[in-house]
Amino acid sequence: MVFEESxxxxxxxxxxxxxxxAMLRRDGKDPEHFAPAxxxxxDQLHIGGAAATSRLAGRAGLxxxxxxxxxxxxxxxxxxxxxxxxxxxxxxxxxxxxFVTLARSLTQRxxxxxxxxxxxxxxxxxxxxxxxxxxxxxxxxxxxxxDKDKVFAEAARVLRPGGVFxxxxxxxxxxxxxxxxxPWADTGExxxxxxxxxxxxxxxxxxxxxxxxxxxxxxxxxxLDHALTSVAAGTGGPMGVGAxxxxxxxxxxxxxxxAPVEIYAHLPG
Ligand SMILES: C[S@@+](CC[C@H](N)C(=O)[O-])C[C@H]1O[C@@H](n2cnc3c(N)ncnc32)[C@H](O)[C@@H]1O
Numbered sequence: 001m002v003f004e005e006s007x008x009x010x011x012x013x014x015x016x017x018x019x020x021x022a023m024l025r026r027d028g029k030d031p032e033h034f035a036p037a038x039x040x041x042x043d044q045l046h047i048g049g050a051a052a053t054s055r056l057a058g059r060a061g062l063x064x065x066x067x068x069x070x071x072x073x074x075x076x077x078x079x080x081x082x083x084x085x086x087x088x089x090x091x092x093x094x095x096x097x098x099f100v101t102l103a104r105s106l107t108q109r110x111x112x113x114x115x116x117x118x119x120x121x122x123x124x125x126x127x128x129x130x131x132x133x134x135x136x137x138x139x140x141x142x143x144x145x146x147d148k149d150k151v152f153a154e155a156a157r158v159l160r161p162g163g164v165f166x167x168x169x170x171x172x173x174x175x176x177x178x179x180x181x182x183p184w185a186d187t188g189e190x191x192x193x194x195x196x197x198x199x200x201x202x203x204x205x206x207x208x209x210x211x212x213x214x215x216x217x218x219x220x221x222x223x224l225d226h227a228l229t230s231v232a233a234g235t236g237g238p239m240g241v242g243a244x245x246x247x248x249x250x251x252x253x254x255x256x257x258x259a260p261v262e263i264y265a266h267l268p269g
Pocket of ligand 1: 141
């Protein structure tokens with residue numbers, strides 16, 4: 001619990017709503033009625049932004065009408081993108097109350113509140129009934145969660161038989177220690193990065209069958225270069241993430257210490 005309080009405090013300090021609304025006004029958009037893409041992916045706190053979310057949807061086979069759980073939904077950018085571009089219904093759960101409030105507010109302004117909902121809660125004790133969802137996604141959340149066994153057991157509990165699970169996290173791929181701050185933690189105390197093998201072992205333990213693993217290092221470096229240029233020019237970048245954290249993450253990718261990794265799994269039917 002003490003970790004969860006620190007994690008929520010880390011993300012809760014990001015005060016993004018006013019910046020989003022200013023960005024929309026600057027672009028000549030109506031802040032009360034806009035499309036998810038009008039936020040230019042600044043509401044998606046992960047490597048690759050909207051393009052990575054679409055790739056995830058394709059690889060996980062998220063067809064129109066699929067009922068999807070977004071574990072660690074942040075500002076709701078992934079959920080809105082999935083609903084708008086792929087026609088799915090999404091429920092997002094996030095630990096950080098400020099993000100849940102912001103996710104709801106932005107979603108209402110994109111008129112997606114019929115297909116996208118949010119609740120506050122922990123991935124380790126999802127406030128949801130068993131066998132409710134066709135699919136689940138978890139994007140850049142596992143780095144803040146020490147107990148991977150528990151989070152994957154919870155995902156397995158709320159998915160229907162045959163349900164698919166797409167996990168996209170920053171994982172450890174080399175031996176050296178990473179430098180802080182990183183985008184998800186200011187110190188190692190709330191960072192629980194692990195190798196892909198630890199993820200696939202925990203997924204198997206929870207009853208999943210692992211289908212595919214994909215590493216996207218160069219995409220990560222290119223994305224961070226673009227984000228660093230935007231931050232330096234004062235024209236954007238992932239909301240609330242500073243240049244020091246982006247620089248340290250870029251170095252960890254470049255040095256082969258960390259990498260963005262996607263893992264796709266499913267429950268037996
Ligand atoms: C880097 S952000 C990613 C947000 C979103 N998935 C995205 O890609 O835009 C990590 C999110 O995970 C949430 N989180 C961290 N630990 C969590 C937990 N135990 N349960 C639920 N959410 C958690 C944080 O509050 C934060 O919103």
